Amino acid sequence: MADFTRDEVIQVVLDGRKCKGADLPDIDLSDADLSGAWLGGANLSGAILTGANLNRADLHLADMSGADLSGASLSGASLGLANLSGANLSGASLSWAILYVANLSGANL
Numbered sequence: 001m002a003d004f005t006r007d008e009v010i011q012v013v014l015d016g017r018k019c020k021g022a023d024l025p026d027i028d029l030s031d032a033d034l035s036g037a038w039l040g041g042a043n044l045s046g047a048i049l050t051g052a053n054l055n056r057a058d059l060h061l062a063d064m065s066g067a068d069l070s071g072a073s074l075s076g077a078s079l080g081l082a083n084l085s086g087a088n089l090s091g092a093s094l095s096w097a098i099l100y101v102a103n104l105s106g107a108n109l
Contacts, residue, residue, distance in 0.1 A: 006032070013037040020058075040078075060098075 003023050004012065010032055012019050018038040026046040033053045041061040049064075051071045060080040064087050071091045080100040088108045 010034070045083075065103075 004019065004027075006027060006029060009019060009022070009024065009027070009029060013034050013036070016036075019042055020038055021041040022039065023043045024047060025043050026048075027044070028048040029052055030048050031051040032049075034057055035053045035055040037054065037057040039062055040058045042059070042063070044059075044062055044064045044067055047064065047067045049067055049069045049072050052069070052073070054069075054072055054074045054077050056076040057074070058078045059074075059082050060078045061082060062079070063083045065083045066086045067084070068088045069084075069092050070088045072089075073093045074097045075093050076096045077094075078098045079102045080098050081102065082099075083103045084107050085103045086106045087104075090108050
C-alpha cells in the first residue's frame with residue numbers, strides 16, 4: 001500500500017476504511033484519534049504515537065518496533081503478533097488489549 005501523510009491516515013480512519021499493510025515508518029500521529037482503525041500488518045516502525053487514541057484498533061502483525069506510544073490509549077486493541085520491540089509504552093493504557101505472541105523485547109513498559 002502507498003505511503004500516507006498524517007492527515008490522510010486520519011481521514012481513512014474517519015471514513016472507516018482500512019490502512020492494512022500501510023507503509024508508515026516514522027510517521028507522526030501524536031494525539032491522533034485512531035480508535036477502531038484497521039492497521040493490521042502496517043509498518044509503523046519508529047512512529048510517534050504519543051497520546052494517540054488507539055482504542056479497539058486492529059494492529060495485529062503491525063511492526064511498531066521503536067515506536068513512541070507513551071501515554072497512548074490501546075484499550076481493547078488487537079496487538080497479536082505485533083512487533084513492539086524497543087517501543088516506548090510508558091504510561092500507555094493496555095487494558096483489555098490482546099497481546100498474544102506480541103514481541104515486547106526491549107520495550108519500555
